[in-house]
Amino acid sequence: MSQTTPPDSRSFPLRRQCPLAPPPEYDRLRAQEPVSEVRLPTGGTAWLVTRYEDVRTVLSSPAFSADGTRPGFPTLLPGHEQILRRPPFIRMDPPQHSFYRRMLTQEFTLKRVRTMRPGIQTTVDRLLDDLLARTPPVDLVEAFALPAPSLVICQLLGVPYDDHESFQSRSKAVLSGASTAEQSATALGGLRAYMDGLITRKQREPGDDLLSKLVSEQLEPAGELRRDELLMMCVMLLSAGHETTANMISLGAVALLEHPDQLAALRSDRGLLPGAVEELLRHLSIADLVTTRIAAEDTELGGTAIRAGEGVIALLAAANWDPGVFPEPERLDVHRGNRHHVGFGYGVHQCLGQNLARLELEIALSTLFARIPTLRVTVPVDELPYKHGGLLFGLHELPVSW
Amino acid sequence: MRITADTTVCIGAGMCALTAPEVFDQADDGLVTVLLPDPAEELHEAAAEAVRLCPSGALGVR
Ligand code: HEM
Ligand code: SF4
Numbered sequence: 001m002s003q004t005t006p007p008d009s010r011s012f013p014l015r016r017q018c019p020l021a022p023p024p025e026y027d028r029l030r031a032q033e034p035v036s037e038v039r040l041p042t043g044g045t046a047w048l049v050t051r052y053e054d055v056r057t058v059l060s061s062p063a064f065s066a067d068g069t070r071p072g073f074p075t076l077l078p079g080h081e082q083i084l085r086r087p088p089f090i091r092m093d094p095p096q097h098s099f100y101r102r103m104l105t106q107e108f109t110l111k112r113v114r115t116m117r118p119g120i121q122t123t124v125d126r127l128l129d130d131l132l133a134r135t136p137p138v139d140l141v142e143a144f145a146l147p148a149p150s151l152v153i154c155q156l157l158g159v160p161y162d163d164h165e166s167f168q169s170r171s172k173a174v175l176s177g178a179s180t181a182e183q184s185a186t187a188l189g190g191l192r193a194y195m196d197g198l199i200t201r202k203q204r205e206p207g208d209d210l211l212s213k214l215v216s217e218q219l220e221p222a223g224e225l226r227r228d229e230l231l232m233m234c235v236m237l238l239s240a241g242h243e244t245t246a247n248m249i250s251l252g253a254v255a256l257l258e259h260p261d262q263l264a265a266l267r268s269d270r271g272l273l274p275g276a277v278e279e280l281l282r283h284l285s286i287a288d289l290v291t292t293r294i295a296a297e298d299t300e301l302g303g304t305a306i307r308a309g310e311g312v313i314a315l316l317a318a319a320n321w322d323p324g325v326f327p328e329p330e331r332l333d334v335h336r337g338n339r340h341h342v343g344f345g346y347g348v349h350q351c352l353g354q355n356l357a358r359l360e361l362e363i364a365l366s367t368l369f370a371r372i373p374t375l376r377v378t379v380p381v382d383e384l385p386y387k388h389g390g391l392l393f394g395l396h397e398l399p400v401s402w
Numbered sequence: 403m404r405i406t407a408d409t410t411v412c413i414g415a416g417m418c419a420l421t422a423p424e425v426f427d428q429a430d431d432g433l434v435t436v437l438l439p440d441p442a443e444e445l446h447e448a449a450a451e452a453v454r455l456c457p458s459g460a461l462g463v464r
Binding site: 340348 | 413414428430432454457458
């Protein structure tokens with residue numbers, strides 16, 4: 001066992017220096033201590049995993065469990081142990097995980113998602129009409145990056161968009177590194193209460209939406225879902241469905257503006273768009289810290305012994321910048337065209353909404369730059385307000401002009 | 403080339419259908435169906451790539 005650094009000498013999460021690159025310490029860890037122990041902000045320690053192959057192993061091997069109810073499951077933010085007490089299926093193992101996930105797979109197939117293209121395009125166009133009618137500078141997060149995926153997931157789920165301020169601010173509070181345990185718990189309680197009310201409404205007046213469908217087909221007594229299980233699942237869908245993509249849209253726009261050659265290539269050949277989205281997902285790796293696990297048995301990873309019950313964090317950004325797999329990882333290259341990045345995770349929990357997210361990103365970014373060719377950020381990029389220390393990386397605000 | 407798919411393992415991520423649409427599709431329930439179990443030579447590369455990318459280990463190639 002190679003245990004060179006005592007656990008409390010390094011604390012976690014590590015901070016990004018360049019906002020468009022993972023923390024530089026990941027490179028050193030990958031080269032010198034690919035599996036290394038850190039102290040967590042919530043107390044306790046966990047193993048950081050930085051090599052691509054090791055990250056894939058953690059996310060696909062049954063030796064590592066996603067079951068959040070196991071004692072000692074690592075948490076990065078205060079208050080999150082509360083979520084893990086009764087977690088949604090993102091923190092369950094098969095076969096329970098498969099039971100819940102399969103209730104939803106049909107809604108997120110490639111075919112299903114592709115039928116949503118015209119609707120998403122209309123949403124994006126309307127938001128940009130409104131944005132262009134305003135006097136710059138405008139906050140691109142508030143005017144575009146956040147409402148676009150929020151409107152899409154609201155329509156899919158059947159959540160009234162008029163309630164967006166309450167669910168957006170609460171989701172943000174749950175995922176933020178700046179929230180105290182109390183703030184996080186209050187926000188989560190608020191989200192659950194909101195969803196509970198919505199379920200009641202769908203029971204009375206079902207609509208043509210996913211929530212109504214789940215209520216009528218899966219909820220007891222007609223189906224097999226208890227009300228609290230359905231509630232948790234829907235809160236997860238609503239939060240995961242807007243925060244993630246919103247961060248990718250705003251950060252993706254900044255990354256492309258910072259790489260004018262790549263943006264120009266993209267403008268001259270729309271066929272590069274799908275590959276560009278994959279490259280942005282790899283390069284920005286906004287869900288870096290999401291993939292936490294716990295060892296289910298004594299095992300070994302990259303030469304390091306890990307004991308049952310020890311926490312593991314499979315760093316997605318570290319894997320996506322592994323130079324052995326992605327040569328010159330710091331280069332944003334829309335021609336790279338590889339899909340084997342782990343920006344959506346790996347293994348049975350790989351993002352359920354990935355094909356929806358890909359489509360949203362393609363439409364949002366391409367339409368943004370087509371409609372506003374002179375788009376520019378009005379503040380130096382290293383002075384923008386980034387979401388350091390949160391579960392998802394991203395931007396709080398993005399002032400733009402044109 | 404012989405493609406196998408285990409629908410008890412598949413989690414419906416759709417990577418296969420995205421990567422090699424001629425060879426794989428998702429059924430109405432979201433789980434994989436193999437359209438061409440023995441794909442033509444020119445599809446071998448895409449099919450092998452899809453098998454490698456499948457996150458759940460549901461796909462095999464013989
Ligand atoms: C660019 C945007 C997105 C990124 C980067 C992203 C990333 C991820 C990652 C890394 C995971 C795996 C977590 C783990 O293994 O612990 C995940 C799971 C998940 N994502 Fe996404 N996601 C995005 C968009 C979406 C959207 C639009 C939805 C829509 C509903 C969604 C719903 C989910 C769900 C339900 C899971 C849990 C899947 C499971 O446990 O089986 N995500 N996502
Ligand atoms: S890539 Fe694998 S898990 Fe995803 S749909 Fe295809 S077979 Fe199923």
